[in-house]
Amino acid sequence: MELCVALDLPTKEENLDLINKIKEHDIWLKVGLRSYIRDGEEFLMDIKKINPDFKIFLDLKLYDIPNTMADAAESIMGLGVDMFNVHASAGKRAMQEVMSRLQKYENRPIVLAVTALTSFSEEEFVEIYESPIAQKADQFAKDAHESGLDGVVCSAYESASIKKITDKNFMTLTPGIRPFGEDAGDQQRVADVAYAKSANVDFIVVGRPIYNSQNPSEVVKKILEQF
Numbered sequence: 001m002e003l004c005v006a007l008d009l010p011t012k013e014e015n016l017d018l019i020n021k022i023k024e025h026d027i028w029l030k031v032g033l034r035s036y037i038r039d040g041e042e043f044l045m046d047i048k049k050i051n052p053d054f055k056i057f058l059d060l061k062l063y064d065i066p067n068t069m070a071d072a073a074e075s076i077m078g079l080g081v082d083m084f085n086v087h088a089s090a091g092k093r094a095m096q097e098v099m100s101r102l103q104k105y106e107n108r109p110i111v112l113a114v115t116a117l118t119s120f121s122e123e124e125f126v127e128i129y130e131s132p133i134a135q136k137a138d139q140f141a142k143d144a145h146e147s148g149l150d151g152v153v154c155s156a157y158e159s160a161s162i163k164k165i166t167d168k169n170f171m172t173l174t175p176g177i178r179p180f181g182e183d184a185g186d187q188q189r190v191a192d193v194a195y196a197k198s199a200n201v202d203f204i205v206v207g208r209p210i211y212n213s214q215n216p217s218e219v220v221k222k223i224l225e226q227f
Helices: 012-021 033-050 066-077 092-102 122-129 133-146 156-165 193-198 216-226
Strands: 002-006 028-032 055-062 083-087 110-114 151-153 171-174 203-206
Touching (some): 002 216, 033 055, 055 066, 066 083, 066 092, 092 110, 110 133, 122 133, 133 151, 156 193
Parallel strands (some): 002 028, 002 203, 055 083, 083 110
């Protein structure tokens, strides 16, 4: 299991300050929609300047027509990131197009598909998708696996089932991790590190418990010790 720290602070300067405080750790950094729109490719370069060994997860959740998604995936290849994601609900044809387009690259990033956002409650999800979260997450994961993707984004509660119906090496990345029982905030389906570990999660994403701390490096260290 690997730790991915969410860079969700209000400004680029605050994110860079956080990165400098945790730069000695062997971790992933997640650059989300707000940070990338605001700070762009330059921010990715700034991260690598602090520590070239940092691995970057570009969390843009691509969702469009197949050709546009594949075009965007090819553009991402030029950014030097190590992982990015698409929405599984864009469909198998779109995911297959993305993976087909990336075949020509020797060192492509890890590609994940978002199943069900961890901010969804069961009621909200059913209202939109007309299926229970667990059932639809399994279906989306199966679609992603058959489309050649490397794994999915899901909650820790879906991870074990997804690996069972796909492959034990099919990756799961889980947001909404609260390592020390912190408040769930805007997330609905949260879990701790021990549960994620028991569900064979490959990557956990942690944000607020780290960047709201007075000593982010110490929090990262304590999380990694749980691995």
